[in-house]
Amino acid sequence: MAKENKKQIGFEESLWDAANKLRGSVESSEYKHIVLSLIFLKFISDKFEKQREKLIAEGMGDYVDMVEFYAKDNVFYLPEEARWSFIQKQTKQDDIAVKIDTALHTVEKNNASLKGALPDNYFSRLGLDSSKLAALIDTINNIDTVANECHMTEEDLVGRVYEYFLGKFAANEGKGGGEFYTPKSVVTLIAEMLEPYKGKIYDPCCGSGGMFVQSLKFIDSHKGSKKNISIYGQEYTSTTHKLAKMNLAVRGINGNLGDVAGDTFFKDQHPDLKADYILSNPPFNQKQWRAENELVDDPRWAGFEVPPTGNANYAWIMHMISKLSENGTAGFVLANGSMSSNTGGEGTIRQKIIENDLVDCMIALPGQLFYTTQIPVCLWFITKNKKENTELGYRDRQGETLFIDAREMGTMVSRVHKELTTDDIAEIAKTYHAWRGEKKDGDMKTTATDGGSVDNAGAIIDQSGYQDIAGFCKSATLEEIKANDFVLTPGRYVGAAELEDDGIPFEVKMKELSHTLYNQMEQGEDLDKAIRQNLEVLGYGK
Numbered sequence: 001m002a003k004e005n006k007k008q009i010g011f012e013e014s015l016w017d018a019a020n021k022l023r024g025s026v027e028s029s030e031y032k033h034i035v036l037s038l039i040f041l042k043f044i045s046d047k048f049e050k051q052r053e054k055l056i057a058e059g060m061g062d063y064v065d066m067v068e069f070y071a072k073d074n075v076f077y078l079p080e081e082a083r084w085s086f087i088q089k090q091t092k093q094d095d096i097a098v099k100i101d102t103a104l105h106t107v108e109k110n111n112a113s114l115k116g117a118l119p120d121n122y123f124s125r126l127g128l129d130s131s132k133l134a135a136l137i138d139t140i141n142n143i144d145t146v147a148n149e150c151h152m153t154e155e156d157l158v159g160r161v162y163e164y165f166l167g168k169f170a171a172n173e174g175k176g177g178g179e180f181y182t183p184k185s186v187v188t189l190i191a192e193m194l195e196p197y198k199g200k201i202y203d204p205c206c207g208s209g210g211m212f213v214q215s216l217k218f219i220d221s222h223k224g225s226k227k228n229i230s231i232y233g234q235e236y237t238s239t240t241h242k243l244a245k246m247n248l249a250v251r252g253i254n255g256n257l258g259d260v261a262g263d264t265f266f267k268d269q270h271p272d273l274k275a276d277y278i279l280s281n282p283p284f285n286q287k288q289w290r291a292e293n294e295l296v297d298d299p300r301w302a303g304f305e306v307p308p309t310g311n312a313n314y315a316w317i318m319h320m321i322s323k324l325s326e327n328g329t330a331g332f333v334l335a336n337g338s339m340s341s342n343t344g345g346e347g348t349i350r351q352k353i354i355e356n357d358l359v360d361c362m363i364a365l366p367g368q369l370f371y372t373t374q375i376p377v378c379l380w381f382i383t384k385n386k387k388e389n390t391e392l393g394y395r396d397r398q399g400e401t402l403f404i405d406a407r408e409m410g411t412m413v414s415r416v417h418k419e420l421t422t423d424d425i426a427e428i429a430k431t432y433h434a435w436r437g438e439k440k441d442g443d444m445k446t447t448a449t450d451g452g453s454v455d456n457a458g459a460i461i462d463q464s465g466y467q468d469i470a471g472f473c474k475s476a477t478l479e480e481i482k483a484n485d486f487v488l489t490p491g492r493y494v495g496a497a498e499l500e501d502d503g504i505p506f507e508v509k510m511k512e513l514s515h516t517l518y519n520q521m522e523q524g525e526d527l528d529k530a531i532r533q534n535l536e537v538l539g540y541g542k
Contacts, residue, residue, distance in 0.1 A: 016168055018139035021132050030126065033239055035136070035165060037119055040246045041103060042140050044076045045084030051075045067110070074252050076114075082106040088141050091134035097123035100133075113254065117245030182210050182281040182333065183369050185410075185420035186379075190279050190331040191218040192429040193361070193381060198228035199276030202323055204264045204316070206233035206257065209244035211279040216253060231255035234262065234269045265295060265315065270323075278320050278330035284375055285335055286312035304352055310344025313337075318349070321358065321382060327392070329360065329383045336364070336376040339488040351486040354401075354478065358382050361402040361432055364490045366410040368418040378490075381432075395437030401481060402435045403474045403490035404428060431473050434466040470495045 019035045026034065051073060055064050063069045070077040080086055082103040090099045104118040123133075191214045203211045212231050219226060231248070233255060235241040241261035248255045258269025289312040300322040301307050308314045313334055320330045339362065341347065353359060361381040367374065388396040406428055410418040420428075468474045474493040484492050535541060 015139055015143070016165070018136050021135060022128065025128055025132060026126055032165065033119060033122070033243065034126070034128075036243060036246065037104065037122070038100070038137065038140050039143075039165075040118075040250055041082075041087065041100070041107070042084050042143060043250055044107065045078060045082075046144070047075050048078045048083065049085070076107060076111045079106055079110065082110070084141070088137060091137050094130050096130050096133055096137075097126070097128060114245065114249060116260070117242050117249060119239075119242065182207065183371070183419065184210075184214070185425065186281075186333060186365070186369060187211055187214040187279070188218075189420060189425045189428060190333075190379065191215050192425055193379075193432050194277050194279060194329055194331050195222075195433075196229060196277040196279070197222070197224050199230075200273065200325070201229055201231050201277045201279065202270070202273060202275035203233045203278065203280045204319060204323070205280060205282050206235050206244050207240055207281070209233065209247040209255070209257075211281070212248060212253065212255060213251060215277070215279060216251070226253070232270050232273055232275065233257045234264050236261060236263055264319065265289060265298075265312075273323055274325040274328070275323050275330075276325050276328050278323060278328070278332065280316075280320065280330070280332040282316040282332060282334065283312070284373065284377070285337070286316075289315065303356075304349050306345070308344035308346050308349060310346065313341075314344075314346050314349050317353070317380070317382070321353070321384075324382070324384045327383075327385045327389065329381065331379060331381045333377055334380060336378050336489070338380070339378055347486065350488070353382075354481055354486050354488075357386060357398060357478065358384070359401045359488065360386065360397070361404065361435075362488045362490055363404045363428065364407050366407050366418055366420075368412075368416060369410065369420070371417065393436075393438035397436065399478050400475050401478075401488075402432060403476055403488075403493040404431060405472055405490040405494045407491075431466070435473075435475060437466075468494075 015035070019031065022031055022034065048070065051070050052064050055061065055069060060069070067077040081099075087096075087099055087103055090096050093099070100123045101119075101121050104122070105120070108114045108116075108118045187210050190211070196215045196218065201212065201215050203209075206212065212233065215229070215231075216226060218224075219229065231253065233244065234257065235244055238261040241257065244257055245255075248257075256270070260267075260269075262269060287310075290307070292309070295301075296306055298307070300319050302322075304318055307318065316332070316334075317338075320332060324330060338346070359380070360383040361379075363379040363381075365377050365379060367376055370377065386394075386397040386400070388394065406420075406424070409424040409428075410420050413419050466475070471494055474490075474495070476493045480493065481488070532541070
């Protein structure tokens with residue numbers, strides 16, 4: 001297995017190196033769409049060829065050109081000019097870009113679920129050097145997207161390519177990358193907290209669809225069924241909207257991302273949606289999101305008077321609250337300032353949210369998690385119902401909010417970038433689930449309990465005894481939050497971590513520290529004397 005992972009990483013890096021040769025020919029903002037469009041075309045072609053071979057092997061050769069025999073197994077039917085084998089044979093031709101555009105257009109025309117998802121005459125308009133494009137195609141041609149099925153599904157294989165490249169793009173593009181990529185560890189944490197087993201999942205600014213993909217991974221890892229969930233999303237940028245559709249399609253995920261890309265505030269694609277789970281990473285501190293006289297009486301602000309006049313942080317919060325079902329829960333990323341700011345009416349709105357008992361949990365995250373910003377961030381968890389729910393397994397949490405300070409967690413994976421580890425994510429999620437008083441059995445049903453819970457492997461997970469831990473977590477009352485001026489910063493509530501007793505008596509420790517201090521003071525005096533002597537030699541004495 002280790003060898004396979006090493007090989008997998010190797011081809012991802014080779015692909016990145018080959019794609020790097022496009023630099024200078026196109027803007028880096030276009031670069032990701034070129035690579036991911038070709039990977040998508042290769043993947044669906046491999047799936048098509050595998051299905052075609054299967055039909056022939058089963059004596060059904062007469063049906064290899066019938067769409068129905070592909071669609072039944074969630075495979076896209078591809079006419080000859082849309083197949084990767086055809087494209088690969090044309091790499092030496094000067095019109096290879098036209099051939100690729102034709103292939104993508106043909107795929108979309110013949111598969112209704114991809115309507116509006118693929119680039120339109122994109123490669124022709126870029127004017128790429130045909131030799132560089134051919135080199136990239138040759139590299140992608142070496143990727144066997146349907147191999148090693150005994151270890152992973154085809155969707156997981158190509159999904160790893162997507163994740164690798166999205167992360168690379170984010171790390172290399174600066175600010176622009178963050179518009180479509182949320183660090184995997186952060187997305188995983190939100191999914192593990194919310195546990196989106198069944199119902200409607202929504203992301204009002206879905207970027208490349210990472211929140212949806214991680215939700216499905218969560219369901220797979222916990223032996224749930226994708227049939228029990230439905231996906232809704234929206235994305236403002238047209239090219240990223242297409243990327244999200246490709247990202248879902250390549251994994252066999254059906255989702256409603258709206259008919260077109262659009263501004264969530266001004267062109268809501270799902271006006272009547274009530275979601276069971278919302279997972280999102282809205283743009284941080286988004287300015288100029290509305291004019292002074294726009295959206296003043298929008299029903300999404302009902303109960304909060306008017307939206308904030310400053311950045312859009314609280315407009316996103318209120319939008320998500322308006323989209324929740326009666327038992328719905330939302331988990332989303334915001335800049336730390338959202339927990340305490342009072343500008344633009346934010347303090348008043350936050351007070352109203354707290355008084356309405358909507359805040360379930362607040363998490364302060366460590367810095368350096370994001371590729372594209374050093375702004376400290378936090379996670380909000382909003383719920384419409386804190387009452388006891390025996391079906392979902394939640395105890396009565398009315399009047400309580402959990403605060404978690406995770407700023408000391410995470411591991412540096414590069415000089416400037418940190419990730420939450422699997423253990424970090426498990427500890428945070430376990431604390432939240434214990435606080436909610438829930439228990440899960442192997443079938444992912446939840447029941448209220450005073451005992452532990454059982455994971456899919458049958459292991460006992462101790463979720464019975466939630467306790468406040470100084471410096472890490474605290475269950476606070478509405479009265480305590482009010483006493484802190486409705487500020488939601490976890491550090492105000494969890495306090496300082498207790499120092500471990502090292503077993504050394506105070507008198508002994510004080511004697512050792514004093515000895516060290518005196519030695520350092522003596523060394524300081526010697527250094528001061530040497531500096532004065534050097535200054536006198538240079539003619540700068542008293």
